[in-house]
Amino acid sequence: MTALKEFDSEIYNLIEKEKERQMNGLELIPSENFVSLAVLEANGSILTNKYSEGYSGKRYYGGCQIIDGVEDLAIDRAKKLFGAEHVNVQPLSGAPANIGAYFAILEPGDTVLGMDLSHGGHLTHGHPITYISKIFNFQRYKTDLETGLIDFDNVRKMAKEFKPKLILCGYSAYSRDLDYKQFKEIADEIDAYTMADIAHIAGLIAAGKMNNPVKEFDIVTTTTHKTLRGPRGGMIMCKEELAKKIDKSIFPGLQGGPHENLIAGKAVAFKEALQPEFKTYAEQIMKNAKTLEKEFIEAGFKLCFNGTENHLILMDVTSKGLSGKEAEKVLDAANITLNKNMIPDDPRSPMDPSGVRFGTPSLTTRGMKEKEMKKVAQWMIALLENPKDEKLIESTKKEIKELCNDFIFYK
Ligand SMILES: Cc1ncc(COP(=O)(O)O)c(C=O)c1O
Missing domain, CATH: 3.40.640.10 (Type I PLP-dependent aspartate aminotransferase-like (Major domain))
Structure with a gap:
C-alpha cells in the first residue's frame, strides 16, 4: 500500500493498526472471517x-x-x-x-x-x-x-x-x-x-x-x-x-x-x-465449534439450543453471575473478540443481554484446530470465572499473542 502510505498516512496507519488488532487477538465473532489476498x-x-x-x-x-x-x-x-x-x-x-x-x-x-x-x-x-x-x-x-x-x-x-x-x-x-x-x-x-x-x-x-x-x-x-x-x-x-x-x-x-x-x-x-480444500476448511470450522462446545459444557456453562451443529455457539453467561455485556468486556480486555447477544426469551435488554455469541470461521482460516480450540476455551472459561482478576487478564493476553504469532494470516 505504498501510494496510500505516502498520500494519507492517517488512514494507512489506522489500517495497519487494525491489521495488528486482527492478527494479535482471537477473532470469535461468527459473522466475520479473513478473506484471501486474491x-x-x-x-x-x-x-x-x-x-x-x-x-x-x-x-x-x-x-x-x-x-x-x-x-x-x-x-x-x-x-x-x-x-x-x-x-x-x-x-x-x-x-x-x-x-x-x-x-x-x-x-x-x-x-x-x-x-x-x-x-x-x-x-x-x-x-x-x-x-x-x-x-x-x-x-x-x-x-x-x-x-x-x-x-x-x-x-x-x-x-x-x-x-x-x-x-x-x-x-x-x-x-x-x-x-x-x-x-x-x-x-x-x-x-x-x-x-x-x-x-x-x-x-x-x-x-x-x-x-x-x-x-x-x-x-x-x-x-x-x-x-x-x-x-x-x-x-x-x-x-x-x-x-x-x-x-x-x-x-x-x-x-x-x-x-x-x-x-x-x-x-x-x-x-x-469450489476447490476441494474448502470442504476440509468447512469441516474444520465445525470440528472447532464442537471442541468449544465440549469444553464449555464440561465447565458447566449453559449453551442455548443444546449446543452447536454449525460454526457458532450462543451461551447464557448469567449462571456464572455475569451479563453478556460484562462477559464481552472482560474477554475483549484479553484480546478475545466476540459479541453480547440476546438468548431465547431473554428477560434482559439488547444492550446488556444474558448471552454471548461466538464462532470459529476466522480462527479456522488462520489454521487453528482442536488443540488450539481447547486452549481458547480454557482461556475464556478462566476469564469468565474470574472477571476482575487483572493479572489473569494480562497473562492471558500475553499467551494469546504468543499463540497468534504462530498463526499470522496477513503478514
Ligand atoms: C442472517 C442474516 N441476514 C442478513 C444479515 C445482514 O447482512 P449485512 O450486515 O451484510 O447487511 C445478517 C448479518 O449479520 C445476518 O446474520
Whole structure:
C-alpha cells in the first residue's frame, strides 16, 4: 500500500493498526472471517471505477463489455456452488438482499412468518425497529426451549392462523441445522412462498456440510462475507420463474450501480469455495465449534439450543453471575473478540443481554484446530470465572499473542 502510505498516512496507519488488532487477538465473532489476498486484490481493483447499472447484456451505461464477463463468472460459479437456477450477485449486502427479496414477491401489508429475534432471527426478518416492519406484517415463531429445535407444530399452527404470503427461515444466532422440507410442506399447505436466509452458514452449505435449501425453496438470500469467506456483500438465489421479479426488485427497485470490484471479489471467493480444500476448511470450522462446545459444557456453562451443529455457539453467561455485556468486556480486555447477544426469551435488554455469541470461521482460516480450540476455551472459561482478576487478564493476553504469532494470516 505504498501510494496510500505516502498520500494519507492517517488512514494507512489506522489500517495497519487494525491489521495488528486482527492478527494479535482471537477473532470469535461468527459473522466475520479473513478473506484471501486474491479476494482482497479483486476488492481493491480498478473495477471500483465502473458504473454498470442494469444486467449483463442490458446495461444503462457504455463500456460494460468487460464488466459483463466479471458478473457472468460470479453468477456461473454461484450457480455451480449452490445448485441454483437463477442468481443475482448485485445486492450490496445481506440487508438489501433480504429487502429486495421481500419487495419482489410481497405487497405492502402482506404477512411474513419469520423467527423471533431473541431466538436467533435477524433484524431484517421484521424486527419492530426496522422500516420494513412498518410495511409488511411480520409474525414470529420461536424455538422449543427444551429441545432447542424449531417447534414445527407451532409454525404450522401460526401459518394456518396468520396465512402468511411468505415463510422465512435462516438466522444470525441459531446453532442447529434446519429441516427445510418441513418448512416447505407447511408453506405448500397454505400456498405461501418459502425463503431461507443462509447468510451465516452459506460456506458450510456450499461445502455440503449442512442441509441446502436452494433446490426446494423459492428464494435463498445470503451474505458473502461470513463462512463463505468472500467480500462484504449479498446475493439472492431463486427459482427461474422468480428471476425477473428478483432482478427488477434489486435494480431499479432498490439499488443503483452495482459494486463490480466486490462482485469480482465474490467470483474469486466462489472459485475458492469450489476447490476441494474448502470442504476440509468447512469441516474444520465445525470440528472447532464442537471442541468449544465440549469444553464449555464440561465447565458447566449453559449453551442455548443444546449446543452447536454449525460454526457458532450462543451461551447464557448469567449462571456464572455475569451479563453478556460484562462477559464481552472482560474477554475483549484479553484480546478475545466476540459479541453480547440476546438468548431465547431473554428477560434482559439488547444492550446488556444474558448471552454471548461466538464462532470459529476466522480462527479456522488462520489454521487453528482442536488443540488450539481447547486452549481458547480454557482461556475464556478462566476469564469468565474470574472477571476482575487483572493479572489473569494480562497473562492471558500475553499467551494469546504468543499463540497468534504462530498463526499470522496477513503478514
Ligand atoms: C442472517 C442474516 N441476514 C442478513 C444479515 C445482514 O447482512 P449485512 O450486515 O451484510 O447487511 C445478517 C448479518 O449479520 C445476518 O446474520
